[in-house]
Amino acid sequence: MAHNEAVSPLADAAAFGALFHESPTGLLILDTELRILRINVNRPVLHEAPPVQITGRHLTDVYDLSAPGEVLAMLHGVLESGTPARGQLVGVRPKSAPGPESLFSVSVSRLEDSQGRILGVLVEMLDVTEREKTRARVRVFGSVREHVGQTLDVVATCEELVQEVVPDFADIAVVEVVDAVIRGEDPPPSPLGREVPLRRTAFGHSGGDEQMHAHPVGDVRALPFPTPYAQTLADLKPRLVTLGPDTPWLAAVPKRGKAIRASDAHSLITAPLTLRGTVLGLLSLYRTDQADLYDNGDVTLALAIAAHTALCIDNARRYTREHTIAMTIQRHVLLPRPASQTTVETAHLHVPSEVGGGGGYDTFALSGARTALEVGEVVGQGIHAATTLGQMRTAYHSLAALDLEPDELLARLNDTAIGLAQERAALPPGDRMPLRGSCAYAVYDPLAQTCTIALAGHPPPVIAHPDGRTEIPDLSAGPPLGSAEGPPFAATTIPVADGSVLAFYTASLLHTSPSTDTLQRVLAHPDRPLQDLCDDVLYRLRNDTRHGDVFLLLARTHPFPADQVATWQLDNHPQAVATARARAQQQIALWGVDEETAYTTEMIVSELVTNAVRYGTSPLRLRLIKDRTLTCEVHDGNPLAPRLRHAKTVDEGGRGLFIVAQLAQNWGVRYSLDGKTVWAEQIL
Structure with missing residues (x-):
């Protein structure tokens, strides 16, 4: 018994300390004169000054209360009657502190010693401001x-x-x-x-x-x-x-x-x-x-x-x-909204002008989890410019589907523009509108965390790094679209860190803003929401609408999730087919892909790896990517293109790509300096 009595004060002290240091509820102990004896140090909203400067002071000297008379009456009532008060809403802010008050649910209990002497009150304060x-x-x-x-x-x-x-x-x-x-x-x-x-x-x-x-x-x-x-x-x-x-x-x-x-x-x-x-x-x-x-x-x-x-x-x-x-007009007038990709956030700004003009922006998915970013404009205004823009947009979408590098895509797009201009030359004089334009085309690869950019008579983008640094990369501008002469188009690959912001814009932005310094100052805080950045750019533009529509496309880049991609190196040997199937089977089971898709994936892996072993050269690599689609990629060192053909009935082989084309939602070939990659996508 004596041992328990000796331990009890220590246990009480420990419980008392834990209550004030660990309780999520704000706590105050007031004496009978309503002076603060102790305050919960885990509630900074209750004290801007150190507790040592608060203790000993009257409650109303420390806090501004929403209804001080009612609060004091409640506290005195508890002291006199001993009946606790529960759940009273009180607005509180530190004395003379700026800003709004916080709302607390206040409960009060009287404190007595073992002889029944009244020591004061315990005030429990639960922050219910958001509620x-x-x-x-x-x-x-x-x-x-x-x-x-x-x-x-x-x-x-x-x-x-x-x-x-x-x-x-x-x-x-x-x-x-x-x-x-x-x-x-x-x-x-x-x-x-x-x-x-x-x-x-x-x-x-x-x-x-x-x-x-x-x-x-x-x-x-x-x-x-x-x-x-x-x-x-x-x-x-x-x-x-x-x-x-x-x-x-x-x-x-x-x-x-x-x-x-x-x-x-x-x-x-x-x-x-x-x-x-x-x-x-x-x-x-x-x-x-x-x-x-x-x-x-x-x-x-x-x-x-x-x-x-x-x-x-x-x-x-x-x-x-x-x-x-309204819906009919919107379908014909409004530009489409950029599509959001897993690894790219986008936002845009369009400021119409008095003269109008054909300009726009676009984002769309490419194979290998990559994303294409495009901003461009064509010379002219009204229906002629809109028609030209539609033709050019169809052309670069078709070229992008061929997995062309940005510089090669712009070269082919330029050929298309020259061809369209030659067709217009045969029209009556009143309909012979010039066909010239500019374009910035970029491909972001989240697996390599790089962005490859090519320009056709277009200003280079502004890149904002996560640490707040901004830069305008030194890129070759290339000739405008529709030019029969000029230097070749060039592509530049730039590493981009997680959280970087790429800003593509039309030249009209430079006419309504003193320089790209305005854009760089806004982008110096790349962690802000992209739409807020667009708005800040807008608010700093001059109200000058004589130089064509202003288009701005912002893209924040992120790496591809590491657990959603798997890569294996393969031996250039027939046994590699079985190895690839086994590894693909294990990976798609880990991802929880349904049985039908899993079986189809095994078939695609088998056919693509078989083709690579039979017709390709080392090194061989298999990669699976799980995004909104399930992509299978097989890389080999042979740059020669595979050919889809329809095998005859008596042929024992030759149906590999034909089978892949039937099983996959989409397939294609992507070339690089070290060979080619054959890929196939399935919709999940």
């Missing part, structure tokens, strides 16, 4: 769904929206609707042209200050460019913007900039009012210094609110043919 934010967002969205859209009037619907989001979700809210929609006309397709006027239909401010208006309600004007407002309606993506005195685009909107500064707004969300691909308007939400900064959760809520409001606006104007018309 309460989520609940608040749900309440706001529920209120919007219930109260917005009560009438079949566009202006009334917008006013209802402002009433529901101010002040619970925004300190300032502005709704602008395409003027044609107000009159009941068909909404324009996306992207919205710069000249399309919008009417300010509703405005709300939590302070009720009419001086915060940049423009009065009812004002009709096109949105200023370049700003987050215009860019949101150009690509139908929301923008989350932090506002400050050095925000670059405020100079383009002096009246709005003055109103933003006067309101002390620090955070902005712009969300498009869209429905089935058409643009109805724009919702702009601001928060001032009295509220938290917006975050990505708030962007999601803004999009949901905008979607509901757009549907209500659509019902109000009784629009019945919008979907068919």
Whole structure:
């Protein structure tokens, strides 16, 4: 018994220390005068100063509380009655600290010694800031769904929206609707042209200050460019913007900039009012210094609110043919979005010009997990330029399918351009449009982590390395497309590290920006989201639309996952076929490929390795790549091309590639300095 009594204080001390050092809940011990005796050191949000500077001070001297009178009454009540208080929501921030307060669920228990003397209280504080934010967002969205859209009037619907989001979700809210929609006309397709006027239909401010208006309600004007407002309606993506005195685009909107500064707004969300691909308007939400900064959760809520409001606006104007018309226009006008590959993230920027022009960008998958990146433009404007661009795009897609190296692809593409120009020479004089253009074509290999680039009269890309360094590689520009004379095209292979960003652009970017220094400054932070980098480039462009459309394609590179590729060296011997089949069988079983695909893969491996042993030379190599497709590659040192032929009935062999062509979704041959690689793909 004596032994237990001796150990008990040590155990109590250990438990007490663990409670304060390891508990995920914030803990405070207050004496009977509500002075802080001890604080949980694992909760930095509860103390910006060291604990030694906090202990001994009154609770209200250390913290600003959302309702100090109610909190003090609760603490005194627990001291007097001994009845614990549980789960009281209290807003807390360190005394005089800037920024928003944190929300805590506070529970209080009285502390007594073994003789029943009151020592103070234990305060448990659980951070529920994010939970309460989520609940608040749900309440706001529920209120919007219930109260917005009560009438079949566009202006009334917008006013209802402002009433529901101010002040619970925004300190300032502005709704602008395409003027044609107000009159009941068909909404324009996306992207919205710069000249399309919008009417300010509703405005709300939590302070009720009419001086915060940049423009009065009812004002009709096109949105200023370049700003987050215009860019949101150009690509139908929301923008989350932090506002400050050095925000670059405020100079383009002096009246709005003055109103933003006067309101002390620090955070902005712009969300498009869209429905089935058409643009109805724009919702702009601001928060001032009295509220938290917006975050990505708030962007999601803004999009949901905008979607509901757009549907209500659509019902109000009784629009019945919008979907068919909008989709038809989009299919014929809008450029396709770049396809995302496993090892390449992409984003793009398109700034239309007054003169128009034929330009574009493209990304598509190649064999061996590689990705092709292309940016180019052709001389001319209007339907002639668009037709030429379509012809050239078809040509380079066909050439890329042949696994040509970038310099050889541009040479063949140049031959195509010369041929098309000769055909046009036979047309009547009014239809003889010149056929000249430029192109940057690159192939990224994630297995080797290299990018091979060739240029045809095109500016070189900017490369941003993961450490923030940027460079413009010294590449041969090559002659423009359509040139019968000039130096040969050249390809340069550049190593690229994981997280590097490649920036390809059209020459028009150099006319609307002082130099590539602007692009390099933006790309000096390559870890930022690619779309944010595109937006920053846009905000720094001069509003000069006389030099053709601006296209920018950003690509962030990553290596191919090591566990999704397997490579084996093979002996140049007939036994290599059985060895290759066995290793392929083990690997695809490890990857969990279905039985049918596994059997087909074994057949393909057998036929390709047999051909390599019979007709190729050392070294022999087998590689399997598991991506969205399952690729089998067999490399040998013989540069001669294999030929697919249809064997006769009496032939004992000669059907290898024919069998592969029937089994695979796609197959081809890729040449290199040390031989060739025959590959075959299956869709997973």
